[in-house]
Amino acid sequence: MIPYSRQSIDEDDIKAVIEALKSDYLTGGQRVKEFEKALAEYLDIKYVCVMNSATSALHIAYKTIDLKEDDEIITTPITFAATANAALMCGAKPIFCDVKTNGNINEEKVEELINSKTKAIIPVDFGGNPVNINTIRKLCNKHKLYLIEDCAHALGSEIDGKKVGTQADIAVFSFHAIKPITTCGEGGAIATNNKELYEKAKLLRSHGIVKKQVWNSDMIELGYNYRLSDVASALGISQLKKLDLFIEKRATIANFYNKEFKNNPYFFPIQLPLHVKSSYHLYPILLDRSLWCAKEDIFKELQAKGIGLQVHYKPTYQFSYYKKLFGEMKLHNAEEFYKAELSIPCHQEMSLEDARFVAHTLLEVLAKYKRCKT
Numbered sequence: 001m002i003p004y005s006r007q008s009i010d011e012d013d014i015k016a017v018i019e020a021l022k023s024d025y026l027t028g029g030q031r032v033k034e035f036e037k038a039l040a041e042y043l044d045i046k047y048v049c050v051m052n053s054a055t056s057a058l059h060i061a062y063k064t065i066d067l068k069e070d071d072e073i074i075t076t077p078i079t080f081a082a083t084a085n086a087a088l089m090c091g092a093k094p095i096f097c098d099v100k101t102n103g104n105i106n107e108e109k110v111e112e113l114i115n116s117k118t119k120a121i122i123p124v125d126f127g128g129n130p131v132n133i134n135t136i137r138k139l140c141n142k143h144k145l146y147l148i149e150d151c152a153h154a155l156g157s158e159i160d161g162k163k164v165g166t167q168a169d170i171a172v173f174s175f176h177a178i179k180p181i182t183t184c185g186e187g188g189a190i191a192t193n194n195k196e197l198y199e200k201a202k203l204l205r206s207h208g209i210v211k212k213q214v215w216n217s218d219m220i221e222l223g224y225n226y227r228l229s230d231v232a233s234a235l236g237i238s239q240l241k242k243l244d245l246f247i248e249k250r251a252t253i254a255n256f257y258n259k260e261f262k263n264n265p266y267f268f269p270i271q272l273p274l275h276v277k278s279s280y281h282l283y284p285i286l287l288d289r290s291l292w293c294a295k296e297d298i299f300k301e302l303q304a305k306g307i308g309l310q311v312h313y314k315p316t317y318q319f320s321y322y323k324k325l326f327g328e329m330k331l332h333n334a335e336e337f338y339k340a341e342l343s344i345p346c347h348q349e350m351s352l353e354d355a356r357f358v359a360h361t362l363l364e365v366l367a368k369y370k371r372c373k374t
Contacts, residue, residue, distance in 0.1 A: 078338070267340075
C-alpha cells in the first residue's frame, strides 16, 4: 500500500533521538530551546513556543488572546476538527465561513460574518496552499481582530518568497507524523512577533508556574501541561534540517501528477498561483460531479489496488457534536468540496515509479465508472 502521506525517518534522526535519550534531560532541557531557535530562524519570526501537539498550540493561542465565553471566531469548516474544537474548549463559538474551490476560506465572505462578538479570524492553509493572507490581514486591522493562522499543513510554504505565518498575530504549526516534519508522532508550535503573546504562551504551556528563586516557584495562572520533550525536540531539530529537501521531493511528485493529469475528463487538481510555494502536505483532486455518486466505490477500489487515500475534510459542522450545539447548517461550496475531494499519495518517501503507478491506476479505475446524471 502506498499511503497518501507518511513520515521520513533516517539514521540521523535515530541518532539524534538516541543521544537525547542518553542525556541528562528527557524534558525541560536545552534541546527544546534549540528547536525553538531553529524554527524561529527558519520562519524568520521572533518567537517560537513548541508544544506537545498542534491542538495544544491552538488552545494556547486562543487563551493568549483571552478568548472566552460569548466570544466568536471565524474559521473554515474544511479543516481538522481541532481548529474549531480549541475555541469550544475556551467557551467560545466557532462561526464557519464558506470556502473557495481550492479548499481555502473564502476571504470575500468573511466580513459579512463579523459582529461585536467576533474576536479573531482563523484561516487554514489547506494542504499547504497558502490562503490569501493579505486580504484577511487587512480585515483584521480594519475591525481590530486577532489573526491566528492555522498553518498545520504549511510549514515551509511561502507567499512571494516569505514563509507562511509571518503576517499573523499568531501562527500555529503541526509536527504530527504525516506533516512536513515530525517530532515523535505528535507536536506543535506557535510562532509570533508579539513578545507579550509569546510570554503568555510559555506560561500557559507549563501549568502557569514561574520559578522565583532556588526551589521557590509561584503559580500565577491556571495553565496546562502542554510541554514538548527534549527527545521530541531532538527529532524536530534533525527533521527541520531536511524540511526543504522533503518539500522539494513532494513538489517533484506533484509536478509529475500535474503533467499526467492535464486535461483529463475525470477530476481537477487544485492549481497553485505562481507567487506561492506549497509544502504539498496534500495533493487533493476534485472529482467531476458526475462521479460523486461513485466516490465510495472508487475509494474502495483504489485502496484494494494498493493506493492509500483520504478525504480532507468532512465539514466540521456536520459532526454530531456540532449539530447538537448549533443545529443543522449548510455551506454550498464546503458541501461540494467534501463531495468532490480525494487526497492521493504525495510524500518524500515516494519514487517517481510509485507516482506513475498511482497516476495510471487512478485514471484506469475512473475510466471504468459510469457517469451519473447531475
